[in-house]
Amino acid sequence: MDSVALYIGIAVAIVLVAVVVLVALVRGKSKASPPPVTGAPSEADSTTIEAPPSRGLDPDVSDAVADDTAIAVLDRPEAPAGRLTRLRSRLARSNKLGQGLLALLSRGDLTEDTWDEIEETLLTSDLGVGPTTELMEQLRTEIKVQGNSDPAKVREFLRQDLLGLVDPTLDRSLATQRNAQLEVPAVVMVVGVNGTGKTTTTGKLARLLVAEDEDVVLGAADTFRAAAAEQLSTWGERVGVPVVRGPEGSDPASVAFEAVSAGIEGDSDCVLIDTAGRLHTKVGLMDELGKVKRVIEKKAPVTEVLLVLDATTGQNGLVQARVFADVVNITGVVLTKLDGTAKGGIVVAVQRELGVPVKLVGLGEGPDDLAPFDPETFVDALLG
């Protein structure tokens, strides 16, 4: 017991001292010298200082461009138009939000219990407390004004309300066309926390673009996770898209830079950069991501930064989106794994708070199960 107490004291004291010194030091430091803006990967020394040690310190990246166009048999991906319609049944099957609400609202008497159930339906779809309360108010008013005797009417205003939630006015087009003025390809970065499906999304997005006859280059800037680059290469091979990759543990910014260079040399239309998953709380990793973007922009402007959000993500999704938006200024959200039971209500909060629209939805494990997001089709699918 005594020794335990002893350790408490020591641990507390040390951590305290460390806090006093370090916090002050960091604060002093940030005042004294602004964080150095690192340049192109050729400045190998400054690069290594920026990168956290776990991500490896190997400055020279021997990029291997795996051009697999020689492979005779290539998959022919499905055209993007109509994908969401095809996947509609899948969405309707798993997602009971719309039908549930419709059933509840169409009941003859709306008692407090029914309203409780409505609230529950909304809350359990991860909509969050704020939007739920708001929507509840709106529904109450509408029921008061219009009554709920006519099911068709109820359906219509519920449709309007849900459409209002997903906001059809936002621009959801993907900027993947070649920049004719600068004569550089469009650059799309795919970012997100671990395990949301970034690499899969990048692969599927490549297929989507190939289906639109775009000339695509993939950059495997996830140099951290074991076998991430192989995973992306597998996707690339299937549709004959070249993949630029560096050795594991190398500087992701330099891989991205090489990928964009390859895209420029090959007169490609679009370069897709897959990045490593990173929790938004890891300051060092977020800095690394900012650097990847800065380094790319030495070559060509980044036209699109897509945040990949898992549909099962709860309220933390908003925090994630906010931090990623701060660091790399996200321009769109990809909502993945929406074919499960999760309802992805968190994107409502994300769209609202950050004004960043959902641009793509992932609705299954098949290679063509990534669809451009269309609010009307989506809401109609929800209502069954």
Next chain:
Amino acid sequence: MFNALSDRLSATFKNLRGKGRLSEADVDAAVREIRTALLEADVSLPVVRGFCARVKERALGSEVSGALNPAQQVVKIVHEELVAVLGGETRRLRFAKHPPTVIMLVGLQGAGKTTLAGKLAKWLDGQDHRTLLVAADLQRPNAVDQLSVVAQRAGVGVYAPQPGNGVGDPVTVARDSLVYAKDNAYDVVIVDTAGRLAIDEELMAQARGIRDAVEPNEVLFVVDAMIGQDAVNTALSFEEGVGFDGVVLTKLDGDARGGAALSVREVTGRPVMFASTGEKLDEFEQFHPDRMASRILDMGDMLTLIETAEKAFDEKQAAEIARKFEAGDDFTLDDFLQQMQAMKKMGSLTKLMGMMPGMGEVKKQLEQVDDRDIDRIAAIIQSMTPQERTNSKIIDGSRRARIAKGSGVQVSEVNNLLTRFVEAQKMMKQVGRGGGMPGIPGMPGMGGSKKSRGKQASGGKKSKKGRSGNPAKRAAQEAAAANPPAAAPGSGLFGAGAGAGVAPPSLDDLPSEFQQLVADTDKK
């Protein structure tokens, strides 16, 4: 970990704290706050309902009339209920009587199964088990490669006869792996399966096939701490589809509030067994419900901290530091350097801070602190002569310039370090003087730090105040420590608050958390 949730609850109780008695309206307000906080923490609605109902019932019941301040009473009730939901006790892995022990991992895509397989393997390897990883995820492109790399990093065996990417039958792989394990004298087999959706009946059947083929001793359900309301559905489908014995919570190093832990535990009754807290293979720990509940209430996780400290220091070092404290000797730069290096052994600073009570706010700033800053400080100190290290007062301008040159930093950084160090030195002295080291060390220091935290937030400067200025409070702490609340842990929890009914209202609640701490260590 769970910071956001504890922040919310602390805020709730700050409002409650001022009042002498709780009316029913007060309880309602508090419960509403708890409800919102829990919902925003992604605890699923049915669980929230049950939880709030229990808290309300108990808060309104006769218990409130006791000696405790009502606000403390609510905290205590919430804490106890949290412990109850989170499992109440720690469960350990069951090993088979006749090896190999088989552990099967199931979960959604992207929950972190493959990474966890590596961590678990490494952890078991550290406990003298020979562990084999089996690649039964033949679905996702290159999952097999990933597992092989992970196994290599963890230094354990891997069985991956199929290339994956949709080729091969996972059930056969799983079955064959047992034979392979027996032939090669592995005593633990970890089967990594493909991620699957809860509604995917085909894949669920496959998971059952694997389960029946290997008859696992433990099926672990791997769930992402960021998961939202869907946690309940997912957990129930997996429970129905494959069945599982324990839960592993991953990505707890993010700032997700981790309500899923509460939901899954409550709905399925299966305990959370492990927590995964980082990307490195050793960032993995046994899940302790009681500690976690304290953490939720911003009481810190001192036990884990102590355990890590024990690993990092040998007894001689500890005794030496203790002696210095007691003797009130000067705390020198040498000591500081030594402690910094020991701390580095304990893990990342942010993580350590997360375990300390009442550090929620400081933590934000600490997130900017890089562990490499410790290296930089070490470099500065190591550029000093032994004489300078023992007596920092002699370091004048030209010495500073030399030190800066030697360690490759600006002179201003050396200045900064020295100024801060002098403050730290004073603080240590105060801790030493006020502490009564073997009794309840650190507590007065903590009191000081909590106060200084407030100042720091407003004034932007860390106070050097080292201990509670309130003798009554110290006395209460010492009394409680000398007489551990073995008989009545409940009243011990807030004993200080109750005993200090005479204390000024500015008394913050930190000491009570330490009562809890001492109670915990005693029980241990």
